[in-house]
Amino acid sequence: MNQNLKNGLIAIVLIAGCVWAGSRFFGAVKSSENNVDFPEGAIWYCPQEDKEFSVSLDDLAAWYESNGDVPYPCPSCGSTNTLRRQAAVH
Numbered sequence: 001m002n003q004n005l006k007n008g009l010i011a012i013v014l015i016a017g018c019v020w021a022g023s024r025f026f027g028a029v030k031s032s033e034n035n036v037d038f039p040e041g042a043i044w045y046c047p048q049e050d051k052e053f054s055v056s057l058d059d060l061a062a063w064y065e066s067n068g069d070v071p072y073p074c075p076s077c078g079s080t081n082t083l084r085r086q087a088a089v090h
């Protein structure tokens with residue numbers, strides 16, 4: 001059940017990414033609409049727990065400011081072996 005939920009979520013993220021890329025490509029969508037997809041900022045992925053978490057752009061900027069290019073730590077297990085999945089509009 002959880003697996004289904006997760007797969008659905010990943011599909012939505014992928015579709016949203018395609019839609020976002022498509023709309024950027026055609027230049028028909030205003031930038032303000034892009035913010036609706038990822039209002040929290042950036043989506044990150046923790047391979048250790050196989051789960052995603054979001055980081056606000058403010059938090060991300062603050063983290064990079066003091067830690068350089070170290071990936072943002074997972075809020076759940078604290079690992080910095082994380083991957084950035086998708087960014088909101090800069």
Ligand SMILES: [Zn+2]
Pocket residue numbers: 046048049074075076077078079
């Ligand atoms: Zn984790």
